[in-house]
Every structure is written in structure tokens, then in C-alpha cells.
Amino acid sequence: MADRPSARAALSLVTDTFSELPYPERHSAPDGPLGWSGYDEARARAAARTGETESVVCGVADVDGTRAVLVAFEFGFLGGSLGEGTGDRLEAAYAHAIAHRLPLVSLVATGGSRMQEGMLALTQLQRVARASARAREARLPQIAALRDPTTGGGWATLGAGADVVLALPGAQVGFAGSRVRPPDADPAAYTAEAQVAAGAADALVPPEELRAALGRWLRLLTRPSSDPPPPPHALGAVDLPATGWDAVSRARAPHRPRAAAYLDAYFTSRVRLSGDRCGGADPGGMLCGFGDHEGRTVAYAAQTGTATRPAGYRTAARLIRLADRLGIPVLTLVDTPGAANDAQAERQGAGAAIADLFAAVAAARTPLTTLVVGEGGSGGALALAAPGNTWATPDSYFSVIAPELAAAILKRPPTEVEATADALRIRPQDLVELGVVRGVVGSEGTQAAGSR
Incomplete structure (x- = not known):
């Protein structure tokens, strides 16, 4: 975990102008909705270690000249897992993107849904899917950048559900995390490289090139036009065939x-x-x-x-x-x-x-x-x-x-x-x-x- 960049470090790779959004307040019962013994203590330790109070950081920034809503996962906070508080923040980020007509970029690094919140955590995937569908209806582009690791529900929603999926080389990417796969599973199948080869991701992008890559995609996807493109000039023969x-x-x-x-x-x-x-x-x-x-x-x-x-x-x-x-x-x-x-x-x-x-x-x-x-x-x-x-x-x-x-x-x-x-x-x-x-x-x- 220590060698994985934090959410703030990931954001610094792609922007210098990040402005964090205000977050909805959630007052949960002691040890969360399930009363899971030690859950409050685990969250407190995660907060002390990372400086964050949830597993995602959301805000607005300029990415190489294009304004966008950014979502960055903090893997150091309980493995970047999704809980009810995570869902609140993600839903608010999508709502801000729709209200202000902004594209959305997700810097994903997650191990899946939060077990200490049980099925209530898993249902956050439905909230994310609904928010993403509303953004599609609003004709807003969604781009995901897959960090290490991107597994479980985070991969199956914000990751694989994006319009464009970029991935950092060597990142672990797959629906099944490393602890729940069959013992004889080929680990090479759960990589960013394998997902690109299988058509589930569009390209591998090294971290130092991520800002420029996201900037190019954002510029291109946010310029609608109603004029038909002219056909290209002919590059080969100019005379018509006789037969x-x-x-x-x-x-x-x-x-x-x-x-x-x-x-x-x-x-x-x-x-x-x-x-x-x-x-x-x-x-x-x-x-x-x-x-x-x-x-x-x-x-x-x-x-x-x-x-x-x-x-x-x-x-x-x-x-x-x-x-x-x-x-x-x-x-x-x-x-x-x-x-x-x-x-x-x-x-x-x-x-x-x-x-x-x-x-x-x-x-x-x-x-x-x-x-x-x-x-x-x-x-x-x-x-x-x-x-x-x-x-x-x-x-x-x-x-x-x-x-x-x-x-x-x-x-x-x-x-x-x-x-x-x-x-x-x-x-x-x-x-x-x-x-x-x-x-x-x-x-x-x-x-x-x-x-x-």
C-alpha cells in the first residue's frame, strides 16, 4: 500500500488547479450501519494515515486547459473501498458535473465494496450507475484512468463503464481481486495490458503522460459540431479506371x-x-x-x-x-x-x-x-x-x-x-x-x- 500514490498525488499528476467540492454530511451509527465491531477504529486509523475522511476525493480542475470534475480514489483509506459515504461523494460529483456541463474524469484505485457495511455498500454501485446514466443522458463524456489496483465494483462501474478507459502500465485490473480469484488463475489476465488486449480498455498511458493524454481526450470530446465532415482528398491514383x-x-x-x-x-x-x-x-x-x-x-x-x-x-x-x-x-x-x-x-x-x-x-x-x-x-x-x-x-x-x-x-x-x-x-x-x-x-x- 505504501508504494501506491495517494489520491492527492494522483491528482497532482493531472492538474495544478484542483478545487475540492463540498461533501454531503452523513451521520452514521456507531461502527456503521451494521454495527461492525472495530469499524470506527479502522476508519480513524485510515484517516490518520492518509489525511482523508473517505476513500474518494472529488473536485473541479483544469486538465491541460479543459475544465472537468475529477474523482480520485484513496487506496490507503480502507483499500479505496466503496461505502455509503463514498456513494454520497460520487453522486454529488456527478450532480455537479451535470449541473455545470462538465466532463468527468475518474482516477480509480479500489479494492471493491466495503465489507463492514455489507449490502448497503454494494448497493452504492447502483447509485454510481444511475449517476453515470444521468451524465450520459446529459451528453457529458466520462473518462477513467485505471490505477493500481482497480478491481471489484469500482472497475465494473466507474472504470469499465466510462466512455474512454485509459490504464497505467502494470496496474492490476479485473473484477476479481487477488484474494478472491481461483487458485489456478493466470495473474497475467488481471492486468491493464490484458484488459487492453481484450478490448476492455483503450490504451496504456504512463503516469508522466497522463495529464497530456487526458487533456487531448477532454478537448476532443467536448467540441460538438453539426456540420458533416468533408471527405478526405484522394491520395492515390487520380484517373478513373477503364474497366x-x-x-x-x-x-x-x-x-x-x-x-x-x-x-x-x-x-x-x-x-x-x-x-x-x-x-x-x-x-x-x-x-x-x-x-x-x-x-x-x-x-x-x-x-x-x-x-x-x-x-x-x-x-x-x-x-x-x-x-x-x-x-x-x-x-x-x-x-x-x-x-x-x-x-x-x-x-x-x-x-x-x-x-x-x-x-x-x-x-x-x-x-x-x-x-x-x-x-x-x-x-x-x-x-x-x-x-x-x-x-x-x-x-x-x-x-x-x-x-x-x-x-x-x-x-x-x-x-x-x-x-x-x-x-x-x-x-x-x-x-x-x-x-x-x-x-x-x-x-x-x-x-x-x-x-x-
Whole structure:
């Protein structure tokens, strides 16, 4: 416990302007609501050791230029556990954030609920969940920074329930604390690194970088906009393909610019959202996050040219719903030969994940813009496309199915694949004429619109 930074030390890592909020007064019975023998003495010792009277410290501060409500757990006070007094403070912090339209940042370090208060302690999780839900309804971002340890109900509410979850390297993170796990449990599964790999946390952030990281996230998530983002300029070929197969060949060319190049050119800076919060991540197939484009925030979900995994679709749906709630416009980049269709993808719920992304796009009230930058392979690509505001680059195509597979389904010989590509009308200019895309973007930002 001695080597774990206190709540005040954690706050000093991220701000120099912390102003503590007034706390609700609670008059508890001797030794607490259960009359737990020695509870008052334990609290007195914790207070003497830490200088705090509860396991959380709440206040308002500027974090690298953005005003926010901060909640910091004091692990030295009864293991950072949640009791009724903790719930009072957390509920008051959320209420202040809502009343003053401020984002909320939680610096979490907790062992769970306070046993000396029994079920009354456990029900504080419901209070926190209700307060968090009210903040979501108010369209306020919530960010968690996971310190060591983050376990139990604190992880399952303020931690995992945040919009963005950052974690300090090496922190113990998991619902089960070290004393209640199965004896044969792999300790590596209960780490910040494992939670990022499993899609439950977004990124590892060293303590010395936490202030800057929180500052970037807070700035980006607190700048709503009602204008649709413009499509990026084309980075590859500028001339239109002559045939359908020419379009396919150019889209599949290994040297063609991919999502990372487009994102780097479009944003002056960006932060990444990672993981589907269901146990999976697809870092190689779907890039999601928020970036700064010409002074305003734009969210992005970009396929990377590989077959998209179910976790990738769920992460994109998570991104779009968060951006929609915060009023932030979204840019999507389509580039996939199609959804992953192996047995593992089916076991991971490929169909349900794609359906959920279709639903997120369809329900979004925030403006969405899509650019097809490479392969547009069937429904696995269309799920990411904005209806009525999709554009294409000259070195892309969009097809109901790959020409080779279309020929096979239609029982055509391999020699008919190129002719099938033409018949499918998958070139960018064909898509404009069909009304599937609005236009073809050029390298200078020009947009060649076609007839409907």
C-alpha cells in the first residue's frame, strides 16, 4: 500500500488547479450501519494515515486547459473501498458535473465494496450507475484512468463503464481481486495490458503522460459540431479506371494508400479508441478514434484493407454511438475485401456484429461522411457506409460481392471473371451513375459528382 500514490498525488499528476467540492454530511451509527465491531477504529486509523475522511476525493480542475470534475480514489483509506459515504461523494460529483456541463474524469484505485457495511455498500454501485446514466443522458463524456489496483465494483462501474478507459502500465485490473480469484488463475489476465488486449480498455498511458493524454481526450470530446465532415482528398491514383477489373486491381494493389495514410493526412492529431467492450479488439482491421480536423473534432472508423473481424465492427458501432451522443460528426473509411468469414468469426458473432453496426449508422443523428478508399467488399463494407453521403476515390470499387465469387456463384468459368467485374458496374464512375456514391474525390479536394 505504501508504494501506491495517494489520491492527492494522483491528482497532482493531472492538474495544478484542483478545487475540492463540498461533501454531503452523513451521520452514521456507531461502527456503521451494521454495527461492525472495530469499524470506527479502522476508519480513524485510515484517516490518520492518509489525511482523508473517505476513500474518494472529488473536485473541479483544469486538465491541460479543459475544465472537468475529477474523482480520485484513496487506496490507503480502507483499500479505496466503496461505502455509503463514498456513494454520497460520487453522486454529488456527478450532480455537479451535470449541473455545470462538465466532463468527468475518474482516477480509480479500489479494492471493491466495503465489507463492514455489507449490502448497503454494494448497493452504492447502483447509485454510481444511475449517476453515470444521468451524465450520459446529459451528453457529458466520462473518462477513467485505471490505477493500481482497480478491481471489484469500482472497475465494473466507474472504470469499465466510462466512455474512454485509459490504464497505467502494470496496474492490476479485473473484477476479481487477488484474494478472491481461483487458485489456478493466470495473474497475467488481471492486468491493464490484458484488459487492453481484450478490448476492455483503450490504451496504456504512463503516469508522466497522463495529464497530456487526458487533456487531448477532454478537448476532443467536448467540441460538438453539426456540420458533416468533408471527405478526405484522394491520395492515390487520380484517373478513373477503364474497366471493372482495372478498378479491382488498383484497389488491391499493395502500394495503394491505406487508412493510416488517409488519417495522418486528414487529422493534425488524433487519439485512438480500441476494443469492443465484449472481450475483443481488431487493431489490425479497424482503426477508431477522435481527431482534430481544421480546428474541430471528427470521430473516425476506418477499415485497413483486411477482412474485418467481429470485434472491429463492434468497436466501430461503439465509436459511432459515442460520437452521436456527444454530438461529434463521424468520418468512416471503407476498405475491406469483406467481413471475416472463418469459423472463429462465426463463433464470435459476425452476423450480429455487422447488424449492430448497420443499426448504429442508421440511428445516428450526428452527420456521417464515408470515403471508399480501396476495396468495398459486400455487406462487410456497406455496414460502415453513410447512406446518402458516401464518396469514392479513383482507385476504389464497391461491389455486392467479389467478382471471382460472383462468377463462381453464377457458374461462370474463371475466364469470365473480368467480364463479370464489368457487368457488376463496380467502378467509381459506375457507382456515381447508379446513385450509390455522391461523387469521386480528387487529389486536390475536387469532387466529381455524377448524375443520379
